[in-house]
Amino acid sequence: MHHRNLTALLTFATLAFAGTSFSATAPADAIKYRKAVMSAMAAHTNAFSLINFGRVEHQDHLRAHVEALAAMGTEVKVLFPAGTDTGNTDALPLIWQEQEKFGQLVTAAEKSTAELRDAVVAGDKAATMKAFKAVGEACKGCHDRYRKEKK
Numbered sequence: 646m647h648h649r650n651l652t653a654l655l656t657f658a659t660l661a662f663a664g665t666s667f668s669a670t671a672p673a674d675a676i677k678y679r680k681a682v683m684s685a686m687a688a689h690t691n692a693f694s695l696i697n698f699g700r701v702e703h704q705d706h707l708r709a710h711v712e713a714l715a716a717m718g719t720e721v722k723v724l725f726p727a728g729t730d731t732g733n734t735d736a737l738p739l740i741w742q743e744q745e746k747f748g749q750l751v752t753a754a755e756k757s758t759a760e761l762r763d764a765v766v767a768g769d770k771a772a773t774m775k776a777f778k779a780v781g782e783a784c785k786g787c788h789d790r791y792r793k794e795k796k
């Protein structure tokens with residue numbers, strides 16, 4: 646019954662011990678981390694929408710979600726190290742073949758998530774809507790070109 650919790654705990658313990666001597670990151674772990682950050686960005690985006698479009702209350706949570714999203718927006722640029730193009734990943738090799746073009750989408754994500762945070766902090770509804778649209782375009786723009794299509 647508590648099997649999953651136990652597994653999670655053991656994983657945590659293993660990572661904690663391994664963590665005492667970080668050296669080179671295994672590509673498989675870098676891919677896991679990339680997916681974890683991507684999923685977290687999606688979760689904060691969803692939570693933001695539910696509040697922002699009035700489907701739930703919790704206005705006081707809005708700021709935490711956009712701050713987390715903006716922080717993760719700055720992390721995207723280090724999520725695609727060399728050697729993480731193969732394995733359990735949906736990232737397309739094209740990423741490493743056209744780094745400049747890919748970099749523009751990374752920058753768009755960083756910029757738009759920062760603008761969304763700033764607009765929410767300023768209480769500017771119009772700027773919030775504009776920035777949220779830009780965030781959606783940044784995510785989708787990158788996925789359309791650089792992520793394997795879902796089957």
Ligand code: HEC
Pocket residue numbers: 676679680681683684686687688690721733734735736737747750751754780783784785787788791792
């Ligand atoms: C610069 C490119 C880029 C940007 C910007 C980007 N993504 Fe991604 N995203 C990817 C790639 C590539 C993958 C596939 C990663 C893998 O499988 O290793 C991915 C995967 C994902 C996944 C699936 C994670 C999993 O567990 O398999 C989600 C969810 C996601 N992105 C959400 C988002 C959201 C939300 C945003 C915008 C806030 C965003 N992404 C912005 C490129 C991007």
